[in-house]
Amino acid sequence: MTMLSTDTVIKAQFYDLDPLQVVWHGNYVRFLEQARCTLLDRIGFNYPEMARSGHVWPVVDLRIKYVRPIRFGQEVVVRATLAEYENRLKIDYRIADRETDEVLTKAHTIQVAVDAGTGELCFESPASLTDRVRGCLCSE
Numbered sequence: 001m002t003m004l005s006t007d008t009v010i011k012a013q014f015y016d017l018d019p020l021q022v023v024w025h026g027n028y029v030r031f032l033e034q035a036r037c038t039l040l041d042r043i044g045f046n047y048p049e050m051a052r053s054g055h056v057w058p059v060v061d062l063r064i065k066y067v068r069p070i071r072f073g074q075e076v077v078v079r080a081t082l083a084e085y086e087n088r089l090k091i092d093y094r095i096a097d098r099e100t101d102e103v104l105t106k107a108h109t110i111q112v113a114v115d116a117g118t119g120e121l122c123f124e125s126p127a128s129l130t131d132r133v134r135g136c137l138c139s140e
Contacts, residue, residue: 005081009078010075012073028105031095032109035093055126056116068103077095079094
């Protein structure tokens with residue numbers, strides 16, 4: 001099945017670094033968030049649309065595999081790929097050097113739909129998401 005992907009280019013800044021002069025591990029989460037928002041924009045279901053749908057989508061799982069460090073001034077491409085959407089929102093990430101395409105980091109996040117009014121977990125993703133994803137898939 002064809003899945004949706006987007007690429008986000010990020011340049012490591014001085015404020016991203018730790019005392020060892022590499023990007024601090026906690027900042028990778030921010031890079032993933034930027035890529036996730038780019039993907040959600042493509043679907044037309046970013047956080048404002050989520051809120052209007054009556055559901056919140058907390059991140060319930062985050063996994064990161066650090067392969068090689070990102071250094072000051074290095075430009076990376078964060079590819080976000082929608083891996084699952086029918087029962088949960090799983091996004092796979094690949095961070096690679098923009099120039100060499102060397103893989104630096106792999107990650108994934110899992111978000112689940114929660115009814116904003118009742119706080120109950122939804123075992124299926126609401127149509128407000130699935131309809132948009134299917135619409136994007138059909139237009140490709």
